Amino acid sequence: MSAVTNKDHAELAEDFNRDENRVDWHDETLWWIRQKRDRIVHQIPDWELLRETASQIKHNVLSNMHSYLQQFEANALANGVHVHWALNAQEHNQIIRQLLKDKQITHMVKSKSMLTEECGLNEYLAEHGIEVIDSDLGERIVQLAKEPPSHIVLPCIHKKKEEIGDLFHMYLGTPSNVADPQILTEAARQHLREIFLTRRAALTGVNFAVAETGEFVVCTNEGNADMGAHLADIHIASMGIEKLIPERKHLGVFLRLLTRSATGQPITTYSSHFRKPRDGKEIHIVLVDNGRSEQLGRPDFRNSLKCIRCGACMNTCPVYRRSGGHSYHTAVAGPIGSILAPNLDMEKYADLPFASTLCGSCSNVCPVKIDIHDQLYKWRQVLVKKGYAPTAKKIGMQLMAATLSSPALYHTAGKAGRAALRYIPFAINNKLNPWYKHRDMPQAPKQSFRDWYLKNNS
Amino acid sequence: MRVGLFVPCYVDQFYPNAAIATLQLLRKLGVEVEYPLNQTCCGQPMANSGFEHLTNGCNELFVKNFSGFDYIVAPSGSCVLHVREHLHDKDETAAQEIRSKVYELTSFLTDILQVKQLKARFPHKVGMHQSCHGQRGLKLSQMSELVAPQFSKPGSLLNMVQDIELIELNRIDECCGFGGTFCVTEEAVSVKMGKDRVADHVKHGAEYITGVDMSCLMHMEGILNRQQSPVKVIHIAEILNAE
Ligand code: SF4
Numbered sequence: 088m089s090a091v092t093n094k095d096h097a098e099l100a101e102d103f104n105r106d107e108n109r110v111d112w113h114d115e116t117l118w119w120i121r122q123k124r125d126r127i128v129h130q131i132p133d134w135e136l137l138r139e140t141a142s143q144i145k146h147n148v149l150s151n152m153h154s155y156l157q158q159f160e161a162n163a164l165a166n167g168v169h170v171h172w173a174l175n176a177q178e179h180n181q182i183i184r185q186l187l188k189d190k191q192i193t194h195m196v197k198s199k200s201m202l203t204e205e206c207g208l209n210e211y212l213a214e215h216g217i218e219v220i221d222s223d224l225g226e227r228i229v230q231l232a233k234e235p236p237s238h239i240v241l242p243c244i245h246k247k248k249e250e251i252g253d254l255f256h257m258y259l260g261t262p263s264n265v266a267d268p269q270i271l272t273e274a275a276r277q278h279l280r281e282i283f284l285t286r287r288a289a290l291t292g293v294n295f296a297v298a299e300t301g302e303f304v305v306c307t308n309e310g311n312a313d314m315g316a317h318l319a320d321i322h323i324a325s326m327g328i329e330k331l332i333p334e335r336k337h338l339g340v341f342l343r344l345l346t347r348s349a350t351g352q353p354i355t356t357y358s359s360h361f362r363k364p365r366d367g368k369e370i371h372i373v374l375v376d377n378g379r380s381e382q383l384g385r386p387d388f389r390n391s392l393k394c395i396r397c398g399a400c401m402n403t404c405p406v407y408r409r410s411g412g413h414s415y416h417t418a419v420a421g422p423i424g425s426i427l428a429p430n431l432d433m434e435k436y437a438d439l440p441f442a443s444t445l446c447g448s449c450s451n452v453c454p455v456k457i458d459i460h461d462q463l464y465k466w467r468q469v470l471v472k473k474g475y476a477p478t479a480k481k482i483g484m485q486l487m488a489a490t491l492s493s494p495a496l497y498h499t500a501g502k503a504g505r506a507a508l509r510y511i512p513f514a515i516n517n518k519l520n521p522w523y524k525h526r527d528m529p530q531a532p533k534q535s536f537r538d539w540y541l542k543n544n545s
Numbered sequence: 546m547r548v549g550l551f552v553p554c555y556v557d558q559f560y561p562n563a564a565i566a567t568l569q570l571l572r573k574l575g576v577e578v579e580y581p582l583n584q585t586c587c588g589q590p591m592a593n594s595g596f597e598h599l600t601n602g603c604n605e606l607f608v609k610n611f612s613g614f615d616y617i618v619a620p621s622g623s624c625v626l627h628v629r630e631h632l633h634d635k636d637e638t639a640a641q642e643i644r645s646k647v648y649e650l651t652s653f654l655t656d657i658l659q660v661k662q663l664k665a666r667f668p669h670k671v672g673m674h675q676s677c678h679g680q681r682g683l684k685l686s687q688m689s690e691l692v693a694p695q696f697s698k699p700g701s702l703l704n705m706v707q708d709i710e711l712i713e714l715n716r717i718d719e720c721c722g723f724g725g726t727f728c729v730t731e732e733a734v735s736v737k738m739g740k741d742r743v744a745d746h747v748k749h750g751a752e753y754i755t756g757v758d759m760s761c762l763m764h765m766e767g768i769l770n771r772q773q774s775p776v777k778v779i780h781i782a783e784i785l786n787a788e
Pocket of ligand 1: 394398452
């Protein structure tokens, strides 16, 4: 479920910034998580080696995707799991609807899965009369608020506890003006228990799928994936094809990296392995491509498929922290979302690779060493070449390039610019100049360095 | 050793003092410095905006101006990073040579000249802004995200300055939000980042904010001046050259 909007990142971020106190709070909350991450990664001396190892394991997977997928499928089938293949979001949604229809199930419980957000599954099923309840607490909160998640690990990080209290009061019958997390969590617990007990179908995401064994691992802190999957007759797992790892022994690397990077915990509270269905129950895996093979075929961007969705790049990103997840108007926000989204739709997401200062913190923090900021730079080149740059910008850049390619033009323009700043500042210091809105222009010196050099050195 | 001084376009136009200090500092250290008069810009503003294909003119000019030097030194981490990573030309051998010989000022002082002491005095409380391109791009100092030993090239130089008092910051290497054209295309976020960055320095009592990149300092100066703050920005070369 991506936010429906015609505004680009800059405009949405500007909206978000109207309430500066909220921006401060959002920034500090995420920074606090980033610091927790720092503390825990510094506790293990081999952190950088772990990152490198994970990156190489994923590199191997991406280079041999085809055979690992076949191996995974064969093993999963042998375990008695049903395997489905979906080329795109639409096929993914149809497959799931069909499975539910065959069993005449109209209510499903779902644990967190960003892939189903990417595919717009909830809305699709709602249109077809199937109710989906999200069982991850954060996801349930944004679901009640009728909003998409704003973060892949912390879906309701943009909401204050008072706002959550209001939502629970409205939908779950808690008293008004209650913001005590303990009371709210208890209310959610009672509400979800009822859901878990009555749903016959449960959908989960997949964090890691092991080609060697055909099993898959789902990581949650709330145990909600297990509750759903164990109580339901049919467990459907939605999985992006890049979630594969070759062998079981590699899990140790990724499980150590994932939650340290995400929240600063050593490991998720629950890392549940699903291998074969119990008697009388069914497990279905839907393997989804949805643009992934296309990204695999783009040499500059294929590394983005190494992503294990820890969210660390979002927590560290100074732009994300101050613009909020919804400003990215895509299911996966932040730095990683900005390199994944243009692959799906260049026109719609042409703004995202520009929503960065290229500070590089994301690449440093990424547990699988994705060169995120370099890919942002590369996407900019691709998008401009494909014609997705605003005309004004294009003209401005052409002018600038012409001026800077000629020393004579540059010296004249420089002089003129400085003169303008000194003698007619109102021509530059006005509302049409975005720099001037909240910042003063630099003071213009009488002479440039070159002028000084000519006078003092020749 | 013949060194070509590269002065980024906006430093040339708006902050000549940073360039003058760079030149004087290098000369004080016995380096033979020349300033090629026909230089303009490294092309980064276009490239980072996605118009790398419009940088050929700048590249060609850069190669023409800076071929043949033993080193090229600039008081800017960001421009140097751009040249190192993206300078290409018809004459690719010349371009490649320049890419390997271009240095940001402080790393040139620590790595090539191996400066161990400086005759400089700056009796003020100073906050050091780690510009991202210098720090993470050129690896001028240890980055807070990585698990690795601490070091700082600009920091080690500042520590040679007499009577300077370097302040601590809450967030040691948070981006200031300048980001080239980002500062106008994403005006709201850019300004908010700048305000926050400046506040961290102000809170810790800085009289000056310094760094290796005048562009970040220009952005923060714009914010400080709008707030009518007495805190000033100063390029690191001016401190290292101060007596
Ligand atoms: S790109 Fe890296 S840091 Fe960002 S979510 Fe993916 S794995 Fe985590």
